[in-house]
Amino acid sequence: MxxxxxxxxxxxxxxxxxxxxxxxxxxxxxxxxxxxxxxxxxxxxxxxxxxxxxxxxxxxxxxxxxxxxxxxxxxxxxxxxxxxxxxxxxxxxxxxxxxxxxxxxxxxxxxxxxxxxxxxxxxxxxxxxxxxxxxxxxxxxxxxxxSYRQTDGMQRIKALLDEQALGETFAADLVFHNAYGPDKPWFYDRSLSGGGCVIDLGVHLVDLALWSLGFPEVDEVSSTLLSKGRPVGPDSDEVEDYAVANLTLKGGAVVRIACSWRLQAGTEAIIQASFYGTQGGASLQNVDGSFYKLTADRFLGTSTESLAGLQEDWGGxxxxxxxxxxxxxxxxxxxxxxxxxxxxxxxxxxxx
CATH class of the missing domain: 3.40.50.720 (NAD(P)-binding Rossmann-like Domain)
Structure with missing residues (x-):
């Protein structure tokens, strides 16, 4: 056998x-x-x-x-x-x-x-x-x-959303800005990569949004893709280095997604996945611009409480x-x- x-x-x-x-x-x-x-x-x-x-x-x-x-x-x-x-x-x-x-x-x-x-x-x-x-x-x-699904922070946020502990979720903001960008040439060749920062980083954001919310239907999608500050069309050979997209879910909730390579953001990376409901909010975010250090918080009005402490060794x-x-x-x-x-x-x- x-x-x-x-x-x-x-x-x-x-x-x-x-x-x-x-x-x-x-x-x-x-x-x-x-x-x-x-x-x-x-x-x-x-x-x-x-x-x-x-x-x-x-x-x-x-x-x-x-x-x-x-x-x-x-x-x-x-x-x-x-x-x-x-x-x-x-x-x-x-x-x-x-x-x-x-x-x-x-x-x-x-x-x-x-x-x-x-x-x-x-x-x-x-x-x-x-x-x-x-x-x-x-x-x-x-x-x-x-891999972001498996972090302590997202596991705890997912549990809150499943339990409707934040009330009715009506908005989510997810961001991944990589101030460096990939170091391998194939990432910039559409025939080898399939796209730029959206398919490299945005894939995590789209997955996190839909997974966290139970994979709802997406009624509408609008987006803007840029390369070196100029629009990139679907037939372009260039790959985008900045993108923003808005998703309207069945039921009316909205999801905003933004991602980039080589953005002059004053730090190495900005990573965040925030969810807002009628009775509170919750957010996963990186710490001190790190690609690997993550924490999560829960919000109620103007107050914040820790949902998950600092976590570094989660990539595998x-x-x-x-x-x-x-x-x-x-x-x-x-x-x-x-x-x-x-x-x-x-x-x-x-x-x-």
Whole structure:
């Protein structure tokens, strides 16, 4: 029995283990396609769970391969995705240029391997839908690295919203300004990235807004995209470095989203996700311009109380959560269908 087949059998027949499927002790065999900083960091988070081993890695950069092998010295080097998939894998982690994500995910899923992919899953809703359908048809777990969901602050804000502890939510403001911008050239090539700051940073904001509010229908979307201060149209070869979008949800609530690269904001980053209701508000925000230090507060009128204290080491939480879910059940998770809804909003922001 293959590794994935064994994991699935234990998940479907927990009686074989004498308890729930979470008692599976077999270490998962994971492949890594792309082991730059993000891919390597997610590898470390997955290995730290004690549930997985990195058995094969692939990256065109010898420097990145060497760095990954320092983390997982027993891993075998693979030439490409096809070579990776010849290994007996229980899962594949994809951290390659964005435009390749959808096709690579579909190939792995068709060959029977669950996938954890960097965001965005695809540059368009049609491609995201095709990936989700491949996961559904092959009954395999599909995850995307939407890491802000897993922070303590957003978990607590989500709980307040679910309980309607803030009353009726009527507005949300979400911001992500990166004063540096990406350092890899492919981010600025639309054919490789699928877009600029919206698909890089705005994807987190759209997901957080819809996820936090229970994925409501989006009735209207308006947006403005700029590059170096000038408008960028949907047919332009340029990628946007500043964008603002307004979403009107079914029922009338409004969501404002703003994101940018290289904004002269006086600090390294501005990250915030704020939700306002008839009986209070709540906000996640970064601290001192940091990309990694986050806190959350709850508001009542002009008063503020701490909702979640300072948190720094959260970037790998989504990767670790996917490994734990994979160990319990490698089958299709219907929650990933919401990825299509978020991708459709991104299409509308881009005017597609």
């Amino acid at each position: 293959s590794g994935l087949a064994e994991t699935r059998a234990l998940a479907e027949n927990p009686a074989k283990t004498g308890s729930k499927a979470s008692s599976v002790t077999k270490r998962l065999r994971i492949g890594f396609l792309g082991v730059g900083w993000i891919g390597r960091h997610r590898m470390e988070a997955m290995l730290a769970t004690g549930l997985a081993d990195a058995v094969a890695i692939a990256d065109p950069s010898a420097e990145m391969l060497d760095a990954a092998l320092a983390v997982a010295p027993e891993a075998q080097q693979a030439h490409d995705l096809d070579n990776l998939l010849t290994h007996d894998l229980d899962g594949l982690v994809i951290a390659t240029p964005s435009a390749a994500h959808a096709a690579q995910s579909i190939e792995a899923l068709k060959r029977g391997v669950p996938v954890f992919c960097q965001k965005p899953l695809g540059p368009s809703a049609a491609e995201v839908e095709a990936v989700v359908e491949a996961a559904r048809q092959n009954d395999l777990l599909l995850g995307v690295d939407l 939480f989504a990767a670790a959560a996917w490994i734990r879910q994979l160990a319990q059940d490698p089958g299709f998770d219907p929650d990933c269908e919401h990825l299509v809804q978020s991708a459709k909003v991104l299409d509308r922001i881009y005017g597609r």
